[in-house]
Amino acid sequence: MAAGGTGGHMFPAQSLAEHMLRQGWRVKLSTDARGARYTGGFPHSTQIEQIASASFARGGIAAKLMAPLRIAAGTLAATWRMLRERPDVVIGFGGYPTIPALAAAWILRIPRAVHEQNGVLGRVNRLFAKHVDAVACGTWPTDLPEGVQGHYVGNPVRAAVAERAGAGYIPPGDYPISILVIGGSQGARILSDVVPPAIASLPMEILRNIRVAHQARGEDLERVGRYYAEHDIDADVQEFFRDVPRRMSEAQLVISRAGASSIADIAMIGRPSILIPYGAAAGDHQTANAQGLKEAGAAIIVPESRLDHTALAQQIETVMTHPEGAGQMARAALKCAVPDATQALAELIETIAQKGEG
Known part of the structure; x- marks a missing residue:
């Protein structure tokens, strides 16, 4: 192969x-x-x-x-x-x-x-x-x-993902909640630019409970980690997570590019997601990838052309303040999986x- x-x-x-x-x-x-x-x-x-x-x-x-x-x-x-x-x-x-x-x-x-x-x-x-x-x-x-x-x-998804298929979902609430940010190797910089300030601008009653796992490009690691630290946000920033399946299964929300493998993982494990298709992708294929989850009610799509920290913060807040809706998104994602x-x-x-x- x-x-x-x-x-x-x-x-x-x-x-x-x-x-x-x-x-x-x-x-x-x-x-x-x-x-x-x-x-x-x-x-x-x-x-x-x-x-x-x-x-x-x-x-x-x-x-x-x-x-x-x-x-x-x-x-x-x-x-x-x-x-x-x-x-x-x-x-x-x-x-x-x-x-x-x-x-x-x-x-x-x-x-x-x-x-x-x-x-x-x-x-x-x-x-x-x-x-x-x-x-x-x-x-x-x-x-x-x-x-x-x-x-x-x-x-196909890796065995580590398949082992966590349908992992129980804990909706967001007044307790520690996790957000996983995965940008992929292409076009990850914009997530490093927009996601940290979006999270930092959330209302304090949400922000005080949030833990972030943020995958960033090597050249962005220091500034992203520093931004989270300066805003007292509990964040683990790494260039590459080798345990994405575990982190995803523990997350209340996934913020991701719309690469096909990421979509497959999100569907298999069953998690609400905010998807930001890579604007430079050939044939806009990432938007096409994301449509299935969106139409099922499992994901929110934010086009890169309309992405800023204010718009993203509103979408994050929507998921975090509607636990029943977040649970429905998780269940809808599972229905999109191809096990x-x-x-x-x-x-x-x-x-x-x-x-x-x-």
Whole structure:
């Protein structure tokens, strides 16, 4: 399997790896240095390799000119390894680090698939959509190229999330309450700019009970932590939480970007959420991701274009002062979960692999 360097790509890959290893498969993950940061939660028996790739969307002119050479080198290396190991099937989860593995599988005619987490195909998955045996979709409907048939399986969640599925929800009240803020690796800065002052402006009868767990970019850690401290808010600010499932299950409210994996986790555990879709997301796919929870009455969507600390504070206060409504949001989120997504994706992969044997 191959996955790009964000949690949105890596977490579904981790879920599939956990399942396939239990079924007796040998699993190898191909990623880049960014993706390697997320491999700590993968089962120890997963083989992990870093491979050369590049993006045409990042860096200066020199980096863009070098991108084809890096991709070609990564593809040659992946092809050589696959010639020796001859995998039964290759699946890509999106992101530019998947290009070498999928290209090598196409060259060698190895059965292959992609899994798209969002309602709009990412650049790499769109590039390969007509050159794979199956396109598995985590969100439905998914905008697919003409002539491409999608297979709706849902977005797999990690075992640590599945273990907390439907965890009991304690509505907000006059006692310690938790807010979890998760921004993802892209576009997290605006949450660091807006969320702390929004929370600080809440009425004191709410604020005195609040504890915040805020995931922020490394360059924002100090200022975010300092802001909370200066306003006497109990906050744990870290660059990456390795225990998001636990923190989410203990939260009364989740404030998050609308990445597909975050949406799947929120639905599986069942928590009220305020979702702020990433405005620069391709095809505005994060807004599409969030619609299901919103329409179910489980989430409030705040468009980035209308995000400021006053508007956000009003939405937080609405949830925190209506415990019955918050409980209804939690129950509605659970109804949006797809608990068998990992099993469905695994069955699709096994079917593709069997066709290759034939």
